């Protein structure tokens with residue numbers, strides 16, 4: 001009897017200790033944000049509400065920190081193509097939350113793969129866990145990590161710079177943001193098949209979620225390997241950047257803690273659009289639109305992503321990226 005009481009007291013104490021540590025971390029983190037970047041702090045709380053997002057779209061001033069397009073665009077002839085007119089592409093992102101129909105050139109794909117095979121990446125994004133995967137066989141054999149990112153080193157790849165400064169990419173970003181796009185972030189990431197627990201899935205963006213990185217953002221994704229449906233494909237729940245229950249707005253990014261089935265039931269499973277295709281396929285989406293990367297089951301997927309917003313909250317990105 002005494003042993004049972006001691007056990008449940010221990011459980012209670014560890015529950016309280018965990019809860020207190022979470023609350024204290026929450027306050028410490030928010031104090032850091034508030035001190036380092038008050039604009040980010042306010043956006044983090046207010047940017048979850050549709051009406052605030054809409055007001056910001058109309059009234060937020062243009063950032064003075066824009067991507068430098070003066071010389072680069074003219075130099076780069078290796079252009080991304082679009083299956084549609086740019087205005088139609090912008091309209092699709094506005095209406096549905098995403099647009100698919102961007103294509104990398106074979107040179108882009110070759111260059112990025114060459115870069116990926118000749119530079120180290122970081123297992124589970126940890127700077128201490130460097131991996132060299134010199135070819136596709138080595139990639140397939142790797143079965144310890146579930147994801148591996150090239151961190152900031154991908155900036156050294158010429159094709160990455162070409163994509164970031166591509167005239168079509170920037171025109172689509174400008175059309176959707178309604179102002180000159182501000183580059184915030186890019187990533188080159190392997191996803192590997194294997195079992196994952198819920199926390200790993202959340203960390204790998206493999207559950208339905210939304211990202212509130214600004215009052216409005218647009219993120220471009222490009223597959224560098226062939227992606228089949230239900231094997232690493234990316235999905236959006238169409239229209240969820242425009243319509244969302246008040247509870248889900250209040251939840252903000254914590255919407256990821258809801259089970260996928262619950263979100264599907266709330267927003268209609270028929271609205272899910274799954275994007276699969278051969279290496280080179282690209283799409284652009286509003287990260288506030290509910291989306292996920294489906295788990296890779298058989299193949300390994302290499303994905304490049306680049307994001308533009310109204311502002312670059314550098315303190316946030318440095319914090320999140322941890323230098324990798």
Ligand SMILES: O=C(O)CCC(=O)C(=O)O
Nearest residue numbers: 205211234291292293294
């Ligand atoms: O890996 C994917 O396809 C999903 C990535 C994603 O959802 C994100 O970066 O927010």
